[in-house]
Amino acid sequence: MIGSLSRTTPVIVQGITGRMGRAHANLMRAYGTNIVGGTSTRATPEGVDGMPVFTSCAEAVAATGAVASVVMAPPDGTRVAVEEAISAGIKLVVTPAEGVPVHDAMAMGRAVKAAGAIWVGASNPGLAVPGEMKMGFLPDVTLAPGPVAIMSKSGTLSYEVGYRLVRAGLGQSIWIGVGGDAVKGVRFADLLAPFNADARTHAIALIGEVGGAEEEEFAAVLAATKGSKPVYALIAGREAKEGVAMGHAGALTYGGAGTLAIKTERLEAAGARVFASIESMIQAMTADLAAHRRSS
Amino acid sequence: MLLIEADGKALFRAYGIPVPTGDEARAPATDGPWMVKAQVPVGGRGKAGGIRRCLTPQGAEAAAAAMKGARLKGHTVHSVLIEQAATGAERYLSLSVDPASYGVRVIYLAGGGMDVERAAEQGGAGVTCAPDRAAIADALSGLLTGDADRDALMAIGRKLADLLLEKELMLAEINPLFVGPDGAVAGDAKVVVDLNAVDLDRQPDIRAMIEARPGIYPDAIRKLQEGFDYVGLDPEGEIGLLTTGAGLSMMLIDELTARGGKPLNFLDIRTGQLRGSPQRIINALTWMAERPSLRVVLVNIFAGITDLGEFAGLLADALDATPQMKAPVVARLVGRGAGKAKEILAQRAPGMLVTEDLEESLGRVATIIGRPA
Numbered sequence: 001m002i003g004s005l006s007r008t009t010p011v012i013v014q015g016i017t018g019r020m021g022r023a024h025a026n027l028m029r030a031y032g033t034n035i036v037g038g039t040s041t042r043a044t045p046e047g048v049d050g051m052p053v054f055t056s057c058a059e060a061v062a063a064t065g066a067v068a069s070v071v072m073a074p075p076d077g078t079r080v081a082v083e084e085a086i087s088a089g090i091k092l093v094v095t096p097a098e099g100v101p102v103h104d105a106m107a108m109g110r111a112v113k114a115a116g117a118i119w120v121g122a123s124n125p126g127l128a129v130p131g132e133m134k135m136g137f138l139p140d141v142t143l144a145p146g147p148v149a150i151m152s153k154s155g156t157l158s159y160e161v162g163y164r165l166v167r168a169g170l171g172q173s174i175w176i177g178v179g180g181d182a183v184k185g186v187r188f189a190d191l192l193a194p195f196n197a198d199a200r201t202h203a204i205a206l207i208g209e210v211g212g213a214e215e216e217e218f219a220a221v222l223a224a225t226k227g228s229k230p231v232y233a234l235i236a237g238r239e240a241k242e243g244v245a246m247g248h249a250g251a252l253t254y255g256g257a258g259t260l261a262i263k264t265e266r267l268e269a270a271g272a273r274v275f276a277s278i279e280s281m282i283q284a285m286t287a288d289l290a291a292h293r294r295s296s
Numbered sequence: 297m298l299l300i301e302a303d304g305k306a307l308f309r310a311y312g313i314p315v316p317t318g319d320e321a322r323a324p325a326t327d328g329p330w331m332v333k334a335q336v337p338v339g340g341r342g343k344a345g346g347i348r349r350c351l352t353p354q355g356a357e358a359a360a361a362a363m364k365g366a367r368l369k370g371h372t373v374h375s376v377l378i379e380q381a382a383t384g385a386e387r388y389l390s391l392s393v394d395p396a397s398y399g400v401r402v403i404y405l406a407g408g409g410m411d412v413e414r415a416a417e418q419g420g421a422g423v424t425c426a427p428d429r430a431a432i433a434d435a436l437s438g439l440l441t442g443d444a445d446r447d448a449l450m451a452i453g454r455k456l457a458d459l460l461l462e463k464e465l466m467l468a469e470i471n472p473l474f475v476g477p478d479g480a481v482a483g484d485a486k487v488v489v490d491l492n493a494v495d496l497d498r499q500p501d502i503r504a505m506i507e508a509r510p511g512i513y514p515d516a517i518r519k520l521q522e523g524f525d526y527v528g529l530d531p532e533g534e535i536g537l538l539t540t541g542a543g544l545s546m547m548l549i550d551e552l553t554a555r556g557g558k559p560l561n562f563l564d565i566r567t568g569q570l571r572g573s574p575q576r577i578i579n580a581l582t583w584m585a586e587r588p589s590l591r592v593v594l595v596n597i598f599a600g601i602t603d604l605g606e607f608a609g610l611l612a613d614a615l616d617a618t619p620q621m622k623a624p625v626v627a628r629l630v631g632r633g634a635g636k637a638k639e640i641l642a643q644r645a646p647g648m649l650v651t652e653d654l655e656e657s658l659g660r661v662a663t664i665i666g667r668p669a
Contacts, residue, residue, distance in 0.1 A: 027601075076496050098566075101493040102393055103464045106427050109398035125600070139600025141631060154543020159598045160654075163630070180542055182466060183395045209543055212395060236546035239529070239553045240562075241370060243298040243337035244515050247525040247542025247564035249492055252297070277551050279655065 001092050001118050002176070002186075003194045005068075007132045012066040012090075013038040014057065014073060014081050017048055021072035024137055025051060028070070031140060033133040036064035057088035068092040070126065070135045075099035078122060082108045086115040094135045095121035095185070102249070105183035112185065119185030123248060124177035125155035138162070138175060146171020147292035148285065149195040149229075151188055152207035153180050153214070153248065157236055160278055161207060168286045169293035173200035180209065180248025188218035196229055202292055203230050203285060206272065210237030211251040211258045219266035230288065231272035234281050235263050297491050297516050300335040302377050303505050304468075304485030310501075311459045313452055313470075314481045318379030323353035326380035330356040333379070334363045336371035337512065339486070344369050349381060374511040382483050384476025387445075389453065390422075390469035390486075391432065391460045399424045400432055400460065404439040404449070432457040448480045449473075463502060464493040495520055524576055525564040526583060533560030534665050536584035536593040536623065538577065538611075540567045540602075548596060552658070556667060560587055567602040570610060577614035585621035592623050592664040594657060599631030608637035612644035624648075624664055628657035 011028070015021040016038025026049055029035045037052040039060050044053035054060040057069065069090045073081045078097045085093045093112070100108075100122040112119040120127055126136010131145035138155075142162035150172055152158035158177060165171060174195070178186055188206060195204050208215045215235060222228055237251055238260045245252040253259055264274045275281035286293075299307075305315040317324045320335070330353065334346035341347050346368045350356035360376035367373070388405040403422030425435040436453040440446045452473065460468045467488035474481045494503050503520065506513045515527045525542065529549065535557050539545040542564045549559045561584065565576050584590050597607060608629070615625065625645065629637045630652045638650045649660045 075492060099492045099495060101464060101496060101498065102466055102490040103427070103461075103493065106393060106398045110426075113398065137601055139598075139631060142600070152543070154541060154546075155600075156541020156545075156598050157543030157547050159541075159600055159631075160544055160547075163598070183393060183398065187396065207543065209546060214395075217396065234547070236543045236550060238550040239559070240546060241515075241527055241529060242339070243371075244527055245297055245491065245525075246527060246546055246562055249490070251542060251546065252488070276554060278547060 002174070003198055005129050005133060007032050008034055009068055009133060010034050010036040010064055010066045011068045011070065011133070011135060012036060012057070012060050012064065014069055014071045014085065016040055016051065016053055016072070017042055017044055018072055022048055024070070024072060025049070027137065028134055031134050033135065036066050057084045057090060061088045061090065066090065068135065069094070071095045071097070073097060075101070075122070079104040079108050082119060083111050086112055086117045090117065092118045092120070094126050095119065096124055096126055096136050097121070098123045100181065102183050105181060109183060109185065120176060121179050121185055123181045124179030126177055128172070128175045130172045130175065136177065138177070142166060143175070144171030144294070145173070146294065147173060147200070147202035147289055148205050149173050149198060149201040149203070150175040150205045150207065151191045151195070152177050153209045153250065154207060154236060157234070158207050161205060161234065161282070164278065164282045165285065168282060170286065170289055171294065173198055180250050182212055182250040182252070188214045189221045192218065192221050192225060192228065196225065201229060203232060203289055205281070205285070206231055206233040208233060208235040208263060209248060209251045210235065210240050210253050210260050210263070213258065215263040216266045219270040219272070222272060223270035228271070231267070232281055232285055233267050233272045233274045234278065235260055235274065297489055297513070298337040299487045299489060299505070300337050300375070300512055301333060301485050302335050302375065304487035305482065306505065307459060307463065307487060308482050308485050311455045313455050314479065315485070316379040316382045316481055316483070318377050320375050320377055323356040323378045324380060328352065329381045331379045331381045332356050332359040332363065333377045334368050334373045335375040335377055335512065336368050336373055338369045338371060341368065346373070372511070374509070382474040382481045384474035384481070386472035386483070387449070387475055388471045389449070389456065389473050390467065390471070391456050392467040392469070394424045397424045398427070400427045402432060402435040402439065404436060406443070427461065429454070429457050429461065445475045445480070448475060452480050463499055464490050466490055491516060491519060522576065522579060523569065524566050525562065526580055527562040529561055530558050531587065532589045533558045533587065534589055534591040535559045535661060536590050537561055537563050538565065538580055538593055538595040539563050540565050540597055544596070544598060555658070555662070557661065557665065560584060560590060567597060567599065567607055570607070572606070572610070574610040574614040574617065577610055578617050581614055581618040581621045585618060590623050592661050593621070593625045594661050595625060595627040595629070596654065596657070597629050597631070599629070599633065602632065604629050604631060604633035605636035605640060606633070608640040612641065615645060626657050626660045626664070628652070628654050
């Protein structure tokens with residue numbers, strides 16, 4: 001599913017009549033995403049900005065053939081929205097909401113898995129296939145088609161990386177913001193195989209944070225993968241305060257687990273290059289990927 | 297967020313999990329010896345000198361007085377717990393949310409102690425199961441097959457499961473769990489709560505617990521009350537950070553520290569939630585200004601959706617409203633409306649460096665503090 005996203009993929013926005021839902025539906029559409037409609041608890045027969053509005057995901061899917069959804073719901077409404085989407089047959093659901101409770105996320109994860117669907121989020125800016133489509137709100141200025149597949153826990157740190165890649169004449173083949181929560185949908189380790197299988201991808205950028213074990217899980221999968229594309233990793237939080245979540249609920253270290261030292265060690269042992277600064281990572285990628293720079 | 301041991305034990309007590317008799321003011325009137333334990337929300341307190349064993353109540357109270365006010369692993373000790381020392385064989389029991397399986401990880405180890413804790417953290421020990429009472433009890437029952445203290449441990453495990461599920465915890469760990477002739481007693485409590493659940497008012501007891509200790513949980517209280525994250529780092533820090541986005545803010549702290557700078561705080565102000573009000577910026581600048589060591593404020597905003605013109609106006613309003621904040625401001629603003637922001641700030645805050653280049657802004661910060669940063 002993730003590897004086949006394109007400008008033709010039919011996408012709905014759950015919560016399309018809200019302030020943020022409407023604004024982002026329009027921004028996604030302007031970027032090229034095939035927004036085929038949305039849902040709202042308010043009956044809106046006239047639609048919104050030319051997009052049809054349905055009162056349920058089931059109706060929206062039946063009428064539009066949508067296979068993917070962006071959920072613009074508050075944190076305590078995210079679980080219900082995701083469950084509604086997958087029971088309507090949606091195969092990919094993106095939830096940018098910040099502040100989704102961990103035990104809700106566990107329930108969502110189980111439901112999505114049982115349905116064979118894919119969930120990306122929460123606390124993430126979404127995903128993009130630059131030049132084709134985006135789901136969520138990755139800034140247009142950071143996006144350009146190119147050779148680097150990005151996976152990131154952080155929105156803003158990935159914007160910084162994406163923006164500098166674009167300025168260096170590079171760009172992205174696919175970009176998945178997995179989000180900063182402790183319990184989430186797609187995880188770093190899930191993305192290595194699809195990124196390696198993607199013909200447009202020539203390098204993988206992993207943008208992690210202290211806390212949790214996703215970088216370690218990714219390292220284990222990378223170590224077991226023969227002939228992976230090169231992995232460049234940047235991990236924030238060397239100076240994070242122990243016992244306190246640094247903005248992201250998942251960025252929490254305690255008692256020596258989830259620290260930068262452990263993550264760096266595992267990633268390097270698996271063959272990834274780990275960088276201490278944004279600029280040093282960009283310089284290395286720029287040098288290694290010179291053959292893939294845009295000519296313009 | 298990690299609770300201090302005393303709060304974790306208050307939750308244990310509420311769920312019927314036995315804990316030693318203890319007090320945060322004086323040595324409890326029990327038989328000795330007494331354990332004296334600094335109440336800071338970090339692991340590894342024993343090895344850092346935050347736990348002492350004393351043979352007399354006077355000795356325990358003197359040890360507590362010596363710990364109080366001291367710094368331990370980056371935290372000031374605001375409270376010290378004095379308990380009757382528990383005895384018995386040391387075991388380890390924990391229940392935690394397992395992100396990869398969307399389940400609960402159950403770990404039981406027949407040996408307790410600090411090194412066991414390390415092994416459990418690194419080895420992914422134990423088993424995982426569905427996040428419900430019956431599944432957790434089944435999993436634990438399997439781990440306890442053949443254990444002589446099976447019944448006592450199962451009873452504790454069921455209560456710990458109720459606690460984890462009902463209070464929406466991320467971790468409930470007992471290490472050591474003492475098993476003696478009188479049953480099982482939790483020697484320590486490591487409890488990690490989900491602030492998101494607390495923030496949505498689903499866990500009022502935990503909210504009250506956090507709000508009762510402003511000295512120990514200042515960062516969590518700020519988050520619950522203000523809706524954004526400001527984490528005080530180095531109390532002697534020189535560089536105040538006015539930033540948005542958790543990952544980029546953390547990275548900036550790492551890079552500044554690597555260059556010899558001393559960041560005062562972490563901040564994820566969430567520019568998308570300002571909604572035309574400078575209040576969050578005013579609050580952040582006010583907290584920074586309370587630190588006499590503050591020498592410069594670095595603003596770093598990467599605006600994808602936020603309009604920087606509007607943000608620049610709010611920043612200028614906030615600076616006008618906080619005349620006590622006298623440190624110079626360096627602003628790195630990139631993205632939507634950066635040109636307009638530069639114009640507004642040139643007019644309203646003349647002399648402020650406003651740039652789109654992060655490296656240039658870091659260079660100016662270094663110049664202001666008089667050494668590389």
